[in-house]
Amino acid sequence: MKPLDTAAGSCTDEALSLRKLRLKFPGEDSLLFKDLSFSVKKGEKVLLLGPSGCGKSTLLQVASGIVPRSFELPMKSEAIDLPSSWGFVFQDPDTQFCMPYVDEELAFVLENLAVPQEEMPERIEAVLRRVGLQLTDVHTPILELSQGMKQRLALASVLLMEPDVLFLDEPSALLDPEGTEQIWSSIRDAAADKTVVIVEHKIEQITGWIDRVVLFTDHGEILADGPPDTVFREHRPELIRYGIWYPGVWEDYVRSEGFLQLMRDRPGTGDSRIVELESFTGWRGKRAVIHAEKADVAEGSWIAVLGENGSGKSSLLLSMIQLLKTTGTLTVDGRTVIQKKRRRTLPDGLSLVFQNPELQFVANSLFEELTVSMHTLNPEEAEKRAYGLLKRFSLPEDGKRHPYQLSVGQKRRLSVATALTGNTQVLLLDEPTFGQDARNTFVMLETLETLRRNGLTIVMVTHDLEIADHFATHQWHIADGRLMSCEKTGGAAHARLVHS
Amino acid sequence: MKKLTFTDLLITIMVGVVFGILMKFWDDLYTAIKPVLPVARQLLYGMWFMNGVFAFLLIRKPGVALIASIAGAGLSAFIGHGLGVLIYGAAQGLAAELLFAAFRYRKFSIPFAGLAGVASCAASFGLDLIYGYADLETWALIVKYGLRAVSAFIFTGVFAVLVIRALEATGVTNSIRPVAKEEYSLLDR
Amino acid sequence: MPAWFTPERMTWLFRVNPALKFAVFLLLLFITLFNRNLPLAAWLAVLSAILLYGFSGYSAKKLALLSIPIALSFASSFITMALFGKGDTVLWQWGIFKISEESIRHGLLLGTKSLSFGFTGFAFLLTVEPVLFFYAMMQQFRLPSKYAYSFIASIRLLPVIAEEIQVRSNALKVRGITFSRGVRGVGERIRSYTVPLFAQSIRRAQRIAIAMEAKQYQMGAARTYFYSTSYSRHDAIFLAVMAVSVAAVFWLSFGVPY
Ligand SMILES: Nc1ncnc2c1ncn2[C@@H]1O[C@H](COP(=O)(O)OP(=O)(O)OP(=O)(O)O)[C@@H](O)[C@H]1O
């Protein structure tokens, strides 16, 4: 991409610059960016912060040249100057690999760089160590990795390129706390002298490292731009208004009137046990991926399922709802679930939100997606509720768009919203808050808490200990495919686990 | 007309490969009813012409119909149909490609898609003549290839176009086809 | 490759350069294709059967299963041609059906050709690792990398699509979608599977292409190869064996009087 004109100022110390960018999606009426100017200096570490759906991912793709080189969107700009050597970690870990095996995927990058074959195995081993992806055999099928493991692999392939500019689109969204720490420390090591442009919601780990924060509004305009301390100090009201993460947001939130009100005389859990597991095992093929010796869920409780990447959290939920083959005893609301090999219907009373939101979608528009499982309501009622949900989860309110044409965070919210429409006793949620801005995270949690008060039981996989501490009534810890402990939140054992 | 990008090529081959697999299953169905219902089976034949036409309707660029046909045939050749299929695929894809080219790659509606299927059908007839599948009694010949042409039209003209329209409703086509000029002018509002 | 497609033992056929094997098998198929001589077609079928059953390294049970469609295709080519084929020496006629000596011969010819096609195709497919095949095609036969990687990526996506069907049915279950009974239900089912499956596959392909380009893949750029494929002793042996076998087939067909 050649600059259309070399404006004064865009001299050699800029890694990339865009001036007066206008961009829209085909078939949409409104512009996503209107005369947006943005530039990054060489060696600068920039964090883009903004509400979910404001256009951060799209901006990264324009800044790297993916748009319009690899796919075309209607856009124009007065001047555009893009880096020639760059690497990109995409937001969706499922669609960035082209080869069947881990080693082949990393080798593909090396081949593109024309690295001699003899050097490849060694470099592959080294980069995997760097991102903390331990595998007994590097020739492992990528399909068998957990989501978090895939995210590490994606980073590994980018690090192999040793690019001048790194674009990172939520590289730690699905990682466990330890993995997040690890990923950022390997990025810090690998990219000390490089230009880095980051989109990320989980910012505690990086605020000390970045040089500059750029804040966006809902409408893709720049609200503030400067060193992190200044921005976080001076723009606190806007950060709160637009619901953007900032360091200390949880402390502010738990002191806020809304939260205190919600938690004031918070009802405890009921007496009856709604789900009981005994010698319960979930299988993928011949491999037992999750085992729970004995566990039960009291009615009205909110269970946070915690554990490392690949430990078997998703497998636990899939087993409970019988999408994996299981053995042992599973009882839901007193009824023993019969574990047939091929079953046509799922156990009554359970409902699931998949880890990958796209797996949830069955319809052609947001609106239809929400109304499709409200058969019990009359049409007007259903329509009203659907629009209510779109508004509450800040989704495009006309509801006409296809579910795939959303940002990742919006897809996540839509998939959670769809699960709130049916009649369920126990809701299983697999990382419902990943990729969310602060406002949407709290809205989602508050909505769930309200439903819990009305009798819903929640089992929720999460990596966010704040959520586990402030909202969950119980915490389950999973390690190496086993349910290790079930604790009440705030108990002594819990404190030990968190701090060890 | 725009050249094929790597994205276009990968999607084209992907579509081809998916059809290659579908054709394998279709072939088992076809073989099963071939001896039992000699007439009706020709009505299933149109499936073999869908691949290239479908890919073209999706991406709307030159070369796509041919590449998808060869990719699909290449795959199905090696999962049990033999090289014959590869040659048939190439010829049928070429025929469809030429038909779209004759209309300067600008026609995407039912009649044109259907015609492309019939062109592929004609190509397959030509090959049958060479290889000896067409050494039939005259009446059988006419019935066989007449029905096959009808089926070609139905599969490529009707089914392929309907699936493409359903896909358009999901919005995927928006992101893979060249963006219309008007979209750019909307930027200036 | 799914677990089902792992052979019981690795035969010498696995060690042959995949691109060379492709070329030789292609040649074999070409001969089959243009041939109009019944004995030759039959002996070619025998040769390919030996290749498949003797040297693919798969258990007899799996091979038998794979042979069912091949046998069916033999039967159907034979029967159609026998019943409707041209011919003057009529043996039996009933209504529109007419069996003649010529049509029977012709039917047998087409039938045995289908056998060769099926056997050779499987003998190749079962003894080749797709990724290695494309690496060999790039290195030995200069196949442009854009085609090779498009194929590799598409083939990698096939199990994903298979999984997608499962995922789709899971999603429909989780969301509590039910279908009507009877023919309408079948229609609804087809619609709620095919269109999303296509849409997903296309979107996947697109995003993977974008990711590949982001990993600095460039059409036509120079590159090195993780798996370097070359010719070896096995290839010489393979060529010799195939040459002798084909010669034998021709001799058996034309050299021996019947
Ligand atoms: N194919 C599409 N067609 C129309 N609109 C789209 C399409 N894809 C995305 N959008 C919209 O464009 C906007 C920007 O999307 P983008 O993915 O850049 O957001 P984002 O800031 O990265 O959000 P998140 O934090 O949730 O990932 C969103 O409002 C989204 O709904």
Ligand SMILES: Nc1ncnc2c1ncn2[C@@H]1O[C@H](COP(=O)(O)OP(=O)(O)OP(=O)(O)O)[C@@H](O)[C@H]1O
């Ligand atoms: N589709 C699959 N096929 C085979 N094995 C799988 C598959 N998905 C996951 N696994 C394996 O099952 C184990 C548990 O995976 P699971 O997805 O339950 O982990 P998780 O705790 O949800 O991790 P994450 O936090 O990364 O999502 C992992 O070792 C993983 O390699």
Ligand SMILES: [Mg+2]
């Ligand atoms: Mg995003």
Ligand SMILES: [Mg+2]
């Ligand atoms: Mg998981």
